[in-house]
């Protein structure tokens with residue numbers, strides 16, 4: 001029974017042996033240490049075909065991507081590209097004013113940068129050019145901050161001149177972290193206890209966000225032509241994407257875990273959706289992604305082409321931040337920087353129905369592919385409706401998440417579970433004690449801390465348990481999964497350990513609903 | 523490949539209309555150009571659904587369709603609503619290439635958008651072949667007349683100097699919207715409809731053999747062919 005299991009588990013914890021989980025072995029996991037070996041953990045794909053890149057390094061990828069984006073197919077593109085850039089870089093007779101207030105999501109940035117409110121924001125993020133020109137600030141206006149940014153840049157160049165790359169400065173309960181990614185410099189300032197590494201990770205996201213709008217090639221080209229270029233001109237109207245991404249970084253476990261989460265859906269229905277997408281293929285189609293809000297329904301990719309979770313999060317951010325795809329069919333260039341910083345893909349983005357949460361994204365390498373993509377969507381819809389999976393999908397949308405009550409482990413308040421091999425994670429709704437935004441952000445902060453401990457560069461921990469006044473926390477990383485749990489402060493370590501076992505069992509039982517076990521390729 | 527956006531309501535409507543159903547449906551490519559925030563997407567939404575609501579700035583472009591019935595022909599407007607933001611300017615020529623109609627939109631309450639429209643016009647003139655594209659200068663947000671920065675006369679003058687058609691509209695109030703679309707329809711049909719290689723015919727069921735459609739299509743509400 002359960003008690004006995006708890007015992008076994010308790011004994012095994014300190015040594016972090018794999019015995020207790022052995023009981024979770026299912027017919028498809030016949031490794032000697034199921035669940036702990038990458039690829040057999042709950043949520044791992046049945047076939048050895050992950051959807052995401054996670055093993056390969058970024059450098060490997062970029063080398064490959066050169067081929068993948070069909071450079072050879074458009075030999076004339078470089079010439080054309082240079083011409084386009086000319087248009088962008090060349091001085092226009094009329095400088096278009098930055099039309100901030102024009103956008104419905106207009107930011108309330110008119111904050112006095114010398115005020116106490118401005119100073120007291122928990123986290124500031126600045127982006128500047130290597131010439132020290134302001135490009136982005138999270139709070140206040142870039143204009144008002146140009147001298148501050150100048151000082152930052154001076155600091156960066158001063159240290160760089162000395163052959164030391166400046167990484168961070170700690171002062172006055174403030175942490176300042178620098179990320180120099182030529183031609184941009186990103187600076188994060190935090191008053192929280194967030195680790196330097198976590199902050200750096202967030203700055204990387206912001207960097208990729210900017211690259212995804214312009215490509216690195218274009219950025220380099222612009223600044224080579226004109227060191228003093230005001231990049232805000234090109235980013236005008238897109239600040240909200242960076243704002244929203246920063247907001248997500250504080251709240252979305254996926255960005256922390258380098259993983260995405262799925263819409264809970266019966267295996268059979270998901271398979272129909274996936275195979276319908278798979279059948280609606282086209283020559284230059286690389287990725288077909290079906291989203292339900294911030295959740296993945298399915299992703300079909302070209303054989304040998306992997307999507308990186310960062311790129312997928314950037315797509316989530318783009319789609320989730322804008323209502324512009326609500327009318328008609330969207331068609332936009334998009335750079336997936338982890339795939340290829342040099343070029344644009346072209347994404348067909350549309351909702352399946354006007355008020356629906358279901359958004360289909362078809363990514364092609366060909367900018368002339370609009371009608372082909374539109375046709376793919378049509379064929380997908382036809383298959384879906386014929387096989388009546390659409391109804392099942394619509395039903396599933398009614399409960400896009402699950403509560404801790406459904407999990408049925410009373411002492412456990414909340415958790416994050418990531419299957420490493422699939423790059424997917426699952427997490428329940430926030431329970432009642434974490435209803436307010438502040439409480440949710442606080443909990444996410446705690447998870448971040450745990451994450452830091454488990455990923456500490458020099459001395460990573462595999463297991464971590466901490467009792468606190470408001471909650472007890474446990475984190476455990478194996479070769480197969482990462483697990484973060486939050487318990488009531490009255491709970492004990494023994495209870496926690498037994499809860500982990502129950503939870504892993506529950507996830508194994510539910511895995512075909514919570515994860516994508518059969519990812520497909522065209 | 524031919525494009526297809528078969529729509530159940532559109533089709534149903536055409537069928538129920540069999541008596542006065544026109545003989546032919548011709549495809550018209552119409553592109554909306556202009557600075558960010560002048561109201562291109564709002565105009566497009568008026569054309570297609572006769573609705574007004576605040577939307578985000580367009581990313582890349584949006585494609586929408588709307589069928590307009592004239593007395594002896596139907597025109598299927600395929601509308602490319604482009605993004606005005608500068609970072610998308612490099613891709614915009616992709617969208618206006620081969621357009622039969624271009625709406626060059628500015629905001630009557632923002633002079634710089636009027637100046638910007640003239641730059642677009644210069645760009646357009648590099649690409650278009652006279653007689654193959656109908657260009658309309660559209661002064662939108664006419665409801666903001668109290669903050670007007672561009673007079674009606676200025677708009678008219680620019681249009682007549684450059685051989686454009688001109689109209690002021692308000693996507694917000696709906697003023698002059700259907701008038702504009704009808705005027706464009708008549709003009710395009712007049713100029714290009716009878717011309718050899720002017721407008722191509724739209725086939726309702728381009729893929730009838732491949733795609734057998736079921737009448738209980740759950741996606742009927744997502745179709746875009748307008749009234």
Ligand SMILES: Nc1nc2c(ncn2[C@@H]2O[C@H](COP(=O)(O)OP(=O)(O)OP(=O)(O)O)[C@@H](O)[C@H]2O)c(=O)[nH]1
Nearest residue numbers: 558559560561562563564579580606663692693694
């Ligand atoms: N008063 C008034 N406001 C309008 C009118 N048309 C649009 N707007 C508003 O102007 C703002 C911008 O409208 P959009 O239709 O998004 O502008 P757009 O030209 O598509 O902008 P981009 O997609 O960025 O190129 C929105 O807040 C609209 O509500 C109008 O006729 N009158």
Ligand SMILES: [Mg+2]
Nearest residue numbers: 562563579580
């Ligand atoms: Mg728009």
